[in-house]
Amino acid sequence: MLSLARRSTIRKPSRSLQSSDVDTVITVEDNVVKARGVEFPNIWLRDNCQCSSCVHDATRQRLIDIFEIPQDISIRSSEADAGGINIEWSDGHKSYYKNKFLHNATGTFRERAIVRQGLRSPSLWGSEIKDNPPTVSYEDVIHEDSHGLYTLLSNIRTHGFTFIDSVPHTTSTPTESLLTRISFIRPTHYGAFYDFTADLSSKDMAYTSVSLPAHTDTTYFSDPAGLQAFHLLSHTHGTGGASLLVDGFKAARDLYDEDPDAYRILSTVNVHAHASGNDGISIQPYRGFPVLSHDAATGFRVQVRWNTADRAAIELPVSETGAWYSAARKFDAVLKRQQNEYWEQLTPGRVLLFDNWRVLHGRSAFTGKRRICGAYVNRDDWVSRWKMARWGQEEVLGRLAAG
Amino acid sequence: MLSLARRSTIRKPSRSLQSSDVDTVITVEDNVVKARGVEFPNIWLRDNCQCSSCVHDATRQRLIDIFEIPQDISIRSSEADAGGINIEWSDGHKSYYKNKFLHNATGTFRERAIVRQGLRSPSLWGSEIKDNPPTVSYEDVIHEDSHGLYTLLSNIRTHGFTFIDSVPHTTSTPTESLLTRISFIRPTHYGAFYDFTADLSSKDMAYTSVSLPAHTDTTYFSDPAGLQAFHLLSHTHGTGGASLLVDGFKAARDLYDEDPDAYRILSTVNVHAHASGNDGISIQPYRGFPVLSHDAATGFRVQVRWNTADRAAIELPVSETGAWYSAARKFDAVLKRQQNEYWEQLTPGRVLLFDNWRVLHGRSAFTGKRRICGAYVNRDDWVSRWKMARWGQEEVLGRLAAG
Known part of the structure; x- marks a missing residue:
């Protein structure tokens, strides 16, 4: 379906959720990325690479077909910095994942739903x-x-x-x-x-x-x-x-x-x-x-x-x-x-x-x-x-x- | 919401489903209507009275509020004829249910879904x-x-x-x-x-x-x-x-x-x-x-x-x-x-x-x-x-x- 950009943004200061501000330690052991004790499947990481050749900058549409990438994709090398982690994949592609991005992905279902569903505690009334x-x-x-x-x-x-x-x-x-x-x-x-x-x-x-x-x-x-x-x-x-x-x-x-x-x-x-x-x-x-x-x-x-x-x-x-x-x-x-x-x-x-x-x-x-x-x-x-x-x-x- | 009648009917001969053509015997025993061995709760029957003071003739919207009618509504008298059954309720209201109507209501979930969902066996292709x-x-x-x-x-x-x-x-x-x-x-x-x-x-x-x-x-x-x-x-x-x-x-x-x-x-x-x-x-x-x-x-x-x-x-x-x-x-x-x-x-x-x-x-x-x-x-x-x-x-x- 086509998309015609429409100028109708509501400008409000972005307020971060509290959970996003937490420092998260990312580790890589035995070819597996971990954050908050949670192991990330490599296929998930590769599918969710945020680089501009994998995700369209404006629409955030995924540009890669994960099923064209080997199922056993693995980590060739990795290097953490203060804000996140660099990964080079076995197919040569390079990805960078921010700590906050990985932190958010390890949230509970409730945490993950808040922004997606626009949730707010309802004020019940009579x-x-x-x-x-x-x-x-x-x-x-x-x-x-x-x-x-x-x-x-x-x-x-x-x-x-x-x-x-x-x-x-x-x-x-x-x-x-x-x-x-x-x-x-x-x-x-x-x-x-x-x-x-x-x-x-x-x-x-x-x-x-x-x-x-x-x-x-x-x-x-x-x-x-x-x-x-x-x-x-x-x-x-x-x-x-x-x-x-x-x-x-x-x-x-x-x-x-x-x-x-x-x-x-x-x-x-x-x-x-x-x-x-x-x-x-x-x-x-x-x-x-x-x-x-x-x-x-x-x-x-x-x-x-x-x-x-x-x-x-x-x-x-x-x-x-x-x-x-x-x-x-x-x-x-x-x-x-x-x-x-x-x-x-x-x-x-x-x-x-x-x-x-x-x-x-x-x-x-x-x-x-x-x-x-x-x-x-x-x-x-x-x-x-x-x-x-x-x-x-x-x-x-x-x-x-x-x- | 308002409704403006729009003249856009497709006229095709109505084809009855086979199951609707079956003769169904309706009985009333111990204040309970039965068809095909299935007992009808009185509250269901009263809620689904098809008379023109209970259902709007044109829109088929329900005109009664079943929750304003006593929960223990019962059958005062009943009389079957060739096409269905007459019931007089304990609150004095009179209903008539066609055999076909009761027959359809006793169908399996699959039978009941066919018309509602417009189902047809799909012809799968390659x-x-x-x-x-x-x-x-x-x-x-x-x-x-x-x-x-x-x-x-x-x-x-x-x-x-x-x-x-x-x-x-x-x-x-x-x-x-x-x-x-x-x-x-x-x-x-x-x-x-x-x-x-x-x-x-x-x-x-x-x-x-x-x-x-x-x-x-x-x-x-x-x-x-x-x-x-x-x-x-x-x-x-x-x-x-x-x-x-x-x-x-x-x-x-x-x-x-x-x-x-x-x-x-x-x-x-x-x-x-x-x-x-x-x-x-x-x-x-x-x-x-x-x-x-x-x-x-x-x-x-x-x-x-x-x-x-x-x-x-x-x-x-x-x-x-x-x-x-x-x-x-x-x-x-x-x-x-x-x-x-x-x-x-x-x-x-x-x-x-x-x-x-x-x-x-x-x-x-x-x-x-x-x-x-x-x-x-x-x-x-x-x-x-x-x-x-x-x-x-x-x-x-x-x-x-x-x-």
Whole structure:
């Protein structure tokens, strides 16, 4: 696939992780490199040579085909200096590995995942967040110094959502500009950026005036929408339509504390979903996914999928589905606890932006006409933007082989 | 999310699956419904009531919240007729379940997956496919009767690729129109539909004139591109640039037959990938994925991820990565066998369209200027289109609760 360089860097000072600052002693014994007591296979070292003939300077793409290099490649000679180690290989190629590079590669799975996944300890919240919800101003976000954009991404990574205040609301264009500061808009079979007034011509329940319980969107995709934005541009001739947010990671933790068996069932039983509202379309993910997903390497929670309306089959023999319903009922009760529900009336000028992999949303019924605009952004794209902002290009790209 | 109905149905006669035609005897004993010896939990039945107050007629979205209904819901009375069974519930609600509906829900995981995943037995191929590659004409594909589009999708589902012949090539517009017959184009951080002439301003190896070994694209996404299209619009002042296709499912099967241990390693060890060519961007999937992915419920192969250039870390302690490299070397050797390589010179007017989850692509080096256009389509969107074409709306939507 071709790549057109796009000038859209967020400039923030790179902050090194603590573990990277540790002095690491590299040794070579019996043709084997060791760091922190860990032996490096020669094939791994050769595959991860960082010289400019082995890795493209700009793209960090690997330029060599490791399978064209002898499997028994060995070290002809080596020499350490203060910052790393020089190695001459049996095929004549010369490599240099920085101490920090080898140190990072010996990290635990958790250490290795932090930068790769853009991890940050989530700040779990309940209804009390109403007193001080994470907020950033539109002016700061669109300012070219990117400080406001950093705050926006940090809010989402920490709390799962943020408000953006003082957004112009005569048209929906400023809202779209705000979102494209993060990434391009993700189109779906429904369209891309939308600006609509609720009426009754709907083919999806979200497009009506009824109340919607807390749910996540697009459980019917292999890769559900990462971020979702709502901007209430106007509400005339009626009332109601308060927005509901629930921290899915907080609810999951509550369930884990109260009923580990139910948690286990919701973490292991795959569930299917579908979107079949459009003629000729019935979208389902390529596999079933559990309600609660965790990273295999670290055990961290990575995703909540919860949508009763779009739920299809439960991946169990039908006679055994009772256990899933019991577990799901418990999670549902946690989600509906008053202390877990954060209700907020959206107002023109205030954009709500949230992580659809973590935070559930809903709304109360309303009367009158509501004009809403909004869009989705992919998880991969916003997390990429976040981690580059958080750790900087050098740190992120320097950890690709280790992460 | 809102939904705007789009008129884009493919009309094909619905073909029932054989298993659906079987007569199924439904019984009710001790407050439990049974079909084919399988007991249905009442909560499952109530959750999957198909009446129009429980399921939206057009979207098939569930309108009830099962967790608002008593967990111990029971059957007050029941009465079977020739086509199904009437049930009156303890809360007064009345449901009707067709025999076929209950029959389908008792199927094996494999039976339940066929329509949901749009499964078809793949026809595995090697270099001999050159004699008779799957092909359909542009005129047939854009014809509104959709017969050609059905052939196109069927070719891809069966063989993993298809050619489309006689595509106008003065501009790239007809190629784009061809693809949007299937679905909207998937944009990435690189752009969406592209039309470019290879020169040296690249930030990705695909955008140069060097040879590229067989690989899959976008291993750096959580959800890799489903379909990829190439159309060579012109090639002037030079030669070379033959296209290479390899059936990844065939190669995987060969590896399985020859070295089950290597196959197991490539099916279980997660590997990371990245796209870091653009300023401010370093995209990685939300988790590592194995080279060979299988459906958890059925065991079917669903995806091959193979890209040496974009590969990042291997999700093993670094000291244990040697086993992965050995297994990967074996797969690499299978992929590079002459009898598995299908080489074809693309020509203006002939579009290559392939399943990037199954078929690897590459090319030989070339001289001169090549003008190429192409794009990605999401897996979820093209498989949706395929299964609706294959089984028809009624069959697909009727199986959502069972699948």
